[in-house]
Amino acid sequence: MVYYRPVHNEVQLFELAAKMRLPVLLKGPTGCGKTRFVRYMAERLNRPLITVACQEDLSAADLTGRFTLEGGSTVWRDGPLTTALRQGAICYLDEVVEARPDVLTVLHPLTDDRRSLPLERLGEELHAKDGFLVVISYNPGYQSVTKELKESTRQRFVSLSFDYPPEAVEAEIVAAESGCTPDVAKRLVSLGRASRNLRAHGLAEGASTRLMVYAARLVTGGLSLPEACESTLVGSLTDDPEMSKALRELIRSVLG
Amino acid sequence: MGAPTWPPTPEEAHRLTMEEYGLSEAELGFAPAEDAEAERALLSALLFARPVRVLSHSGKQVGTTLAELQRRLGAWLRLVSGFDVKLAASDPPATDGTTLYLPIAVPAPAEPELDERLYRAMGLMQLGLLQLGFLERREVLAEIYRDWVLRSIYHLLAARVVLRHWSTRYPGIAKDLLKIPLVEKAGELRVNVTPVPRDGLPEVFIPFYSGLTVNLNWPKQPPGGAETAAAVAAVDNAPSIEAAKLVVLGRARSLRQTFARLRVGAPPIPWWIGVIRPEWILADLSRDVAYETAWMKGTSRTMELLNEAMARNAKKIPLPPQPSPERPKGLRERLKDRLLGGPPSPDLAKMPAYGPARDEAQAKAAAAAADQPPASPARPEDDGGAAYDEWDHQAGVYKVNHTRVFTPEAPAGALSSYQKVVTANAQAIARIRRRFEALRVEERWQGGLQDGPEIDLDRALIAYADLVAGQQPREDYYRRFVRQRRDLCVMTLVDLTGSTQGQVLHMEQEALILFAEGLRVLGLPHSFYGFNSEAPDRCNLWRLKGFEDGYDERTLRRLGSLRAGGATRMGAFLRHAGSILARRPEGRRVLILLSDGKPEDRGEYRGRYGVLDAAMAVRELARDNVQVHTISLRRSDGDDAWLGEIFGPGRTLSLQSVDLLPERLPELFRGLIK
Numbered sequence: 021m022v023y024y025r026p027v028h029n030e031v032q033l034f035e036l037a038a039k040m041r042l043p044v045l046l047k048g049p050t051g052c053g054k055t056r057f058v059r060y061m062a063e064r065l066n067r068p069l070i071t072v073a074c075q076e077d078l079s080a081a082d083l084t085g086r087f088t089l090e091g092g093s094t095v096w097r098d099g100p101l102t103t104a105l106r107q108g109a110i111c112y113l114d115e116v117v118e119a120r121p122d123v124l125t126v127l128h129p130l131t132d133d134r135r136s137l138p139l140e141r142l143g144e145e146l147h148a149k150d151g152f153l154v155v156i157s158y159n160p161g162y163q164s165v166t167k168e169l170k171e172s173t174r175q176r177f178v179s180l181s182f183d184y185p186p187e188a189v190e191a192e193i194v195a196a197e198s199g200c201t202p203d204v205a206k207r208l209v210s211l212g213r214a215s216r217n218l219r220a221h222g223l224a225e226g227a228s229t230r231l232m233v234y235a236a237r238l239v240t241g242g243l244s245l246p247e248a249c250e251s252t253l254v255g256s257l258t259d260d261p262e263m264s265k266a267l268r269e270l271i272r273s274v275l276g
Numbered sequence: 277m278g279a280p281t282w283p284p285t286p287e288e289a290h291r292l293t294m295e296e297y298g299l300s301e302a303e304l305g306f307a308p309a310e311d312a313e314a315e316r317a318l319l320s321a322l323l324f325a326r327p328v329r330v331l332s333h334s335g336k337q338v339g340t341t342l343a344e345l346q347r348r349l350g351a352w353l354r355l356v357s358g359f360d361v362k363l364a365a366s367d368p369p370a371t372d373g374t375t376l377y378l379p380i381a382v383p384a385p386a387e388p389e390l391d392e393r394l395y396r397a398m399g400l401m402q403l404g405l406l407q408l409g410f411l412e413r414r415e416v417l418a419e420i421y422r423d424w425v426l427r428s429i430y431h432l433l434a435a436r437v438v439l440r441h442w443s444t445r446y447p448g449i450a451k452d453l454l455k456i457p458l459v460e461k462a463g464e465l466r467v468n469v470t471p472v473p474r475d476g477l478p479e480v481f482i483p484f485y486s487g488l489t490v491n492l493n494w495p496k497q498p499p500g501g502a503e504t505a506a507a508v509a510a511v512d513n514a515p516s517i518e519a520a521k522l523v524v525l526g527r528a529r530s531l532r533q534t535f536a537r538l539r540v541g542a543p544p545i546p547w548w549i550g551v552i553r554p555e556w557i558l559a560d561l562s563r564d565v566a567y568e569t570a571w572m573k574g575t576s577r578t579m580e581l582l583n584e585a586m587a588r589n590a591k592k593i594p595l596p597p598q599p600s601p602e603r604p605k606g607l608r609e610r611l612k613d614r615l616l617g618g619p620p621s622p623d624l625a626k627m628p629a630y631g632p633a634r635d636e637a638q639a640k641a642a643a644a645a646a647d648q649p650p651a652s653p654a655r656p657e658d659d660g661g662a663a664y665d666e667w668d669h670q671a672g673v674y675k676v677n678h679t680r681v682f683t684p685e686a687p688a689g690a691l692s693s694y695q696k697v698v699t700a701n702a703q704a705i706a707r708i709r710r711r712f713e714a715l716r717v718e719e720r721w722q723g724g725l726q727d728g729p730e731i732d733l734d735r736a737l738i739a740y741a742d743l744v745a746g747q748q749p750r751e752d753y754y755r756r757f758v759r760q761r762r763d764l765c766v767m768t769l770v771d772l773t774g775s776t777q778g779q780v781l782h783m784e785q786e787a788l789i790l791f792a793e794g795l796r797v798l799g800l801p802h803s804f805y806g807f808n809s810e811a812p813d814r815c816n817l818w819r820l821k822g823f824e825d826g827y828d829e830r831t832l833r834r835l836g837s838l839r840a841g842g843a844t845r846m847g848a849f850l851r852h853a854g855s856i857l858a859r860r861p862e863g864r865r866v867l868i869l870l871s872d873g874k875p876e877d878r879g880e881y882r883g884r885y886g887v888l889d890a891a892m893a894v895r896e897l898a899r900d901n902v903q904v905h906t907i908s909l910r911r912s913d914g915d916d917a918w919l920g921e922i923f924g925p926g927r928t929l930s931l932q933s934v935d936l937l938p939e940r941l942p943e944l945f946r947g948l949i950k
């Protein structure tokens with residue numbers, strides 16, 4: 021069973037959206053539990069989950085499918101989206117803004133009442149099986165100056181906003197995910213949260229829950245707390261020597 | 277009473293002190309003759325020693341400087357507090373409610389570890405006073421403003437709460453703070469800015485200093501300090517911050533009475549604890565600030581001013597009421613300028629075309645430029661300007677030809693000012709250039725073409741498969757090596773309105789040169805203009821570098837000598853920029869606005885009117901295919917909603933410091949070029 025610690029009413033909201041067959045958009049900073057949440061919901065709703073990590077050269081055919089050559093003859097291969105459609109699965113497009121905006125328009129007919137996908141190559145229109153659901157995620161971080169979701173895409177989704185959970189909950193997650201002591205988790209979380217004060221003021225992003233989990237795992241594995249912090253909270257957050265020093269000083273301030 | 281003399285005679289000093297305290301001798305129940313000499317000597321030493329503006333730390337004998345630490349110190353303070361920290365230099369440490377002022381350097385010898393610890397402690401102290409709300413109640417500020425014996429007591433007691441607050445939150449900070457009293461150079465005692473000897477302090481003062489500074493000769497429990505010790509203990513034992521705040525004020529008031537009874541003045545404060553300057557926070561005390569400034573500068577009018585101040589105090593004139601709603605924005609800024617030695621704020625009506633030369637530094641720069649060919653006239657009469665409508669949201673109509681925009685050539689200063697910025701930012705420029713260099717690589721394989729010298733294998737395979745499957749294949753399986761010409765031009769507007777005066781202008785100047793140095797590499801057609809207005813029909817778009825200008829010496833001299841003054845007429849500037857861009861052959865036109873994130877200056881273009889006109893102008897530009905981005909330097913949180921309103925979501929980038937430009941600028945351009 022996938023571990024997910026609900027933070028607000030996101031589980032209920034997602035269930036409702038799934039019941040009403042409404043596509044879902046998960047917004048939130050990196051490493052705050054979006055991917056984990058989708059895995060959890062898939063298991064909870066008892067549907068298969070198909071995940072696509074989006075990047076710039078993802079093409080529409082990569083999603084829907086294409087003919088390939090096999091032993092001299094051509095065979096149609098379903099793409100992940102088509103597979104999800106046929107299986108009634110949850111299709112999760114992670115970091116969707118990384119894909120070119122025009123590619124995402126293939127989602128449009130799937131996200132309204134039609135719930136169908138025209139496959140030109142096969143000359144057929146594929147209707148989604150019952151459990152089919154599109155979920156996309158993105159991080160509306162500072163890079164939104166250059167990367168934005170098209171309005172016509174965005175408006176087709178029910179959006180759930182994620183953020184890092186409250187301090188106590190975050191500590192609970194870190195402890196559960198790493199097996200570290202509550203005290204270690206608490207200290208790591210207070211450190212990590214402090215680093216978010218520098219979001220967009222020298223650091224592109226603060227420490228994510230994921231990064232704290234990593235630090236905690238290093239501690240569980242035998243590393244000392246300051247060392248674990250050094251290689252996660254400092255090393256992974258910045259290359260800027262001044263910012264590194266400030267972070268190191270913070271670690272010393274918090275850990276004593 | 278004859279004309280006051282300096283220094284005052286002991287009698288005079290005593291009299292003034294009593295007046296200052298608002299006390300009568302009958303009230304105190306003692307005759308001044310009794311213990312006269314020592315008493316008056318003490319009072320006059322503590323209260324009337326001529327204040328000196330202490331500059332020792334900015335002399336040659338200095339330890340670590342603020343400049344060395346500023347960036348990471350700022351980052352660290354932000355990390356531990358979550359507060360939007362801005363740092364600036366002033367000695368002793370103080371705050372004006374938004375910026376923390378720390379000394380430009382700590383005294384020699386340079387001990388990097390220790391000095392940094394000291395800076396952190398000073399920053400924490402000012403930050404704590406702010407964050408815990410010791411400087412937040414107006415009536416308290418007014419009270420301690422009028423009575424600086426009370427102010428000093430209040431400060432010393434508040435300092436204890438601040439230290440305890442940080443120590444309980446962070447064990448590492450607790451350890452650091454414990455060491456501070458042992459740092460010899462931190463502990464110099466001062467009354468206002470005047471150092472006082474540690475020996476011979478009245479016993480009542482001594483309990484204040486436990487934990488703040490150490491003098492081993494002080495008795496732990498001086499017999500005369502019982503009441504002070506009790507106050508200190510009461511503050512230390514307060515169960516919560518809120519309780520502590522009440523205890524501090526209450527105990528400070530009662531100690532104040534005791535001190536008056538004992539006829540002692542303000543307890544001196546350890547240097548690193550800084551000073552509280554209510555007048556920096558309460559803008560409506562401006563008159564008093566003027567007095568104090570003159571007082572600190574020790575002008576010949578000192579005594580006169582002192583007497584006036586005393587007279588006012590004696591009459592117990594109530595403080596002015598809350599500021600009236602029409603109070604022009606930015607008064608505090610101007611006050612601060614004045615306090616820190618800037619000129620009085622310019623009177624818009626009297627302002628010359630390009631703002632007055634600000635201070636000596638600028639006069640000097642001008643002198644340096646004097647050997648250069650003279651700058652172009654600030655107001656070329658041959659340029660008839662161009663008229664633009666202005667949107668009046670209330671009436672819902674355009675005011676036809678309401679504004680007129682001129683594009684004079686900006687004045688050219690010394691070449692060295694440009695070069696200085698380049699030298700100071702060499703690293704950042706190198707970083708920008710490296711990234712822009714990467715963007716410039718426009719040579720790449722472009723696939724998916726209908727025609728070309730080579731086969732795009734991936735696509736060909738797909739097409740072949742389609743073909744075999746009996747489908748009509750797409751014929752886009754060629755590729756070619758392209759050297760792309762970018763169909764893009766960029767115009768940058770720099771805010772030169774009065775509100776940028778000072779630090780922002782400095783940042784803009786740096787940012788502009790970083791831009792210019794980067795864009796030179798990128799090889800896109802680009803231009804720079806500065807803007808400010810004197811009147812609706814006299815809006816200036818100063819040409820710093822037109823599209824047609826190269827980077828010759830004259831351009832560099834224009835780019836390197838930004839000067840601010842005047843008001844904002846954002847809509848007009850945007851519209852005129854649009855008309856310049858409309859003449860460009862490139863298909864995509866981008867306008868970047870570099871400003872301080874303030875929508876308005878003064879006058880009729882204030883508030884919603886200006887914001888909505890500017891928003892309208894941006895829409896007009898969008899219609900004409902000009903994309904507008906804005907970079908605001910120094911955003912104070914919360915006031916940038918209007919930026920989104922004018923420029924649309926995702927089109928604004930707020931930077932707290934120019935240091936971030938090397939990251940963000942290339943990012944922005946990558947997005948544009950794609």
Ligand SMILES: Nc1ncnc2c1ncn2[C@@H]1O[C@H](COP(=O)(O)OP(=O)(O)O)[C@@H](O)[C@H]1O
Nearest residue numbers: 024025050051052053054055056197229230233
């Ligand atoms: N609410 C949560 N419940 C359980 N684990 C969580 C939660 N939030 C974050 N995590 C932890 O953080 C890690 C990163 O989350 P992930 O879902 O990959 O982030 P995202 O997809 O938002 O970038 C997870 O692997 C998990 O360890």
Ligand SMILES: [Mg+2]
Nearest residue numbers: 051054055114
């Ligand atoms: Mg993820």
